Amino acid sequence: MHPLGKVVVAGVALVVFCGTAYGYANLRSLDEVTRDDVIGAEAKPGEQPADGSLDILLVGRDSRTDLQGNPLPADVLRELRVGPNGDDLTDTLIVLRIPNGTKEVKAxxxxxxxxxxxxxxxxxxxxxxxxxxxxxxxxRRAAGETDKAKIDQEALTAARRATRQAVEDLTGVTIDHFAEVNLLSFSEISKAVGGVDVCLKTDTKDRNSGADFKAGPQRIAGAxxxxxxxxxxxxxxxxLGRARRQQVFLAGLAKQVLSSGTLSDPGKLSDLIDAVKRSVVLDGSWNLLDFVGQMRGISGGGIEFATIPTVNVDYxxxxxxxxxxxxxxxxxxxxxxxxxxxGAHAPAAPAPVVDVSNASAHAGLAARVADVLRDKGFTPGTTGNTGSRRTSLVRFGPDLADRGAEVAKLLGGLTTQQTSSVPPGHIEVLLGSVYAGPGIAGGGGAPGGDEPITSGGVVCVD
Structure with a gap:
């Protein structure tokens, strides 16, 4: 359930990217937004975090309840086209990185x-x-607590902290602020800004989500x-495709708030603030007025979106x-x-050494494949020819199982074998006569790539 991340940007795009005197003054009413002790630190005016970036975690929950934990009414669930049962999952996780002293936002x-x-x-x-x-x-129950409301609140706080910690452990980013939205708040916020412009490459339909869209540009809101x-x-x-959908919507939402007069329209701004107050949860240390002051002047195209690198999407x-x-x-x-x-440099583990052997009739194949892997960050090892074989194989020790699988994936999904006979720190690639992956025709092939997503315009997606 990825809408949530976008919702936050309504709340946070209103908050984050607001630039008018009217908007700034009226943000004071956001003092009523729900808070939780997710971060624990006290925010300082003009935050300049030591890691070089103010980092905000946007979380979307597949939740069918309101902020008080009450189930959403049946008519609301029907309007949202969702069933009554939801899981305690965070189906949207987006990190906004705002480098110290700049107006560029990396999401x-x-x-x-x-x-x-x-x-x-x-x-x-x-x-x-x-x-x-x-x-x-x-x-809490084992400790003798019987107040259900208190148990539920403490459990939610622990859950939010655990999500923040999981993101920090994976990314190495220290999360400075936290924002969470649910299904209802996403719908309400998207309506409050008057809808969001998106574009699809083809017609698409999905019974489970209620999606039924034609190809081309369109404005969408609510359900x-x-x-x-x-x-x-x-x-x-x-x-990954759905994450790209989320990015496109979030970019469109930010663009709508920044360029459509939302923040200078008293009615729209009031609706937006009301929607945020009803269903968005922020960490307790976030000083929104300070934040607005920091982010004044950000341009309409000042948010750039990406997705973390992956090894295997079918793991x-x-x-x-x-x-x-x-x-x-x-x-x-x-x-x-x-x-x-x-622009920082993360401490990285030493890149594995990859030794490539050519067991096919393609001259120079081992060297070309080694170049492909070097460009992907691996350390070139030995290259040469070996006895003829039909199939290809990637071999590695137990210490490099993940990186070995990555090499196999990069070369077109080769068979893998874990064995202690491979020297520590090394990965061995055997290229058989039926190998057809990168490097087969020289140069490794041109990498594909989708059009970059920013908040400056509408990008068509699948």
């Missing part, structure tokens, strides 16, 4: 199915919230906006359940990516 998505380490064992990052919530509720960012089926790229993480899939990520890669957004 990156973390796919909800990213497979990471966290308390309780490895799992999909969107499960961190539910795990911590359930564990804290059990602990349609929710369906746009929630659609799972018939979206090219799976979890079969459970041998006992081969149909279960997740998105495999390399924490070292993710940390380097996040640091690079603000």
């Amino acid at each position: 990156f998505s973390i796919p909800r199915d990213s497979y990471v380490s966290m308390p309780g064992g490895k799992g999909k990052i969107n499960a961190a919230f539910g795990r911590a919530k359930a564990a804290e509720a059990r602990n 349609d906006a929710l369906a746009f960012v929630r659609q799972r089926d018939n979206v090219k790229g799976g979890d 079969r993480y459970d041998p006992a359940n081969p149909k279960a899939t997740a998105v495999q990520v390399d924490p070292a890669q993710v940390k380097a990516f996040a640091a690079g957004l603000i």
Whole structure:
């Protein structure tokens, strides 16, 4: 349920990117927004974090309740085109990086199915919230607490903190502020700004989310906006494609607030602030008025979106359940990516050495493939020819299982083999006669790429 991240930007795009005297004065009414002790630190005026960037975590929850924990009415659920049952999942995770002393905002998505380490064992990052919530509720009851409302609130605080920690552990980013929205708030905020412009490359329909859109540019709000960012089926790229949908919507929402007169229209601004107050949760240390002062002057195209690097979007993480899939990520890669957004350099583990052997009739193939892997950050090892074989194979020791799988993926999905016979720190690639991956025709092929998403214009997506 990814709408939530976007909602925050309404709340935070109103807050974050506001620039008019009227808007600034009326932001004081946001003092009534719900707060929670997610961060714990006291915010300082004109924040200049030590890591070089003010970092905000936008969280979207697949929640069918209001801020008081009451179930949403049946008529509201029907309007939103969602069922009565929701999970304690964070289906939207977006980090905004605002480098110290600049007006550029770098936003990156973390796919909800990213497979990471966290308390309780490895799992999909969107499960961190539910795990911590359930564990804290059990602990409170075991300690003798009987007040349900108090148990629920303490469990929610623990869940938000666990989500923040999971994001920090994966990205190396210190989260300074936290904003959370739910299904209802997303719908209301998208309507409050008068809708958001998006564009689709093809017609698409999905019964589960209620999505039913024609190709081309269009303005969406309310339930349609929710369906746009929630659609799972018939979206090219799976979890990564849906993250791109979220980015496009968020960029459009920011553009709408920044350029359409929302902040100078008393009626729209009032609706937007009311929607934020009803259903957005912020960390207790966030001084919104200070933040607005810092962010004045940001341009309409001043937000640039990306997604963290991934190793395998069809990762079969459970041998006992081969149909279960997740998105495999390399924490070292993710940390380097996040640091690079603000020009910093993350401490990275030494790159594995990759030795490439050519068992095919293609002259020079080993050297070309080694060049491809060097460009992807691996250390070139030995290259040469070896005895003829038909199939290709990537071999590695147990210490490099994740990086070995990454090499196999980069070369077109080669078979892998874990073995102790490979020297520590090395990965071995054997290229068979049927190899058809990067480097086969010389040069490794041109990398594909989607059009960059910014808040400066509308990008058509799948």
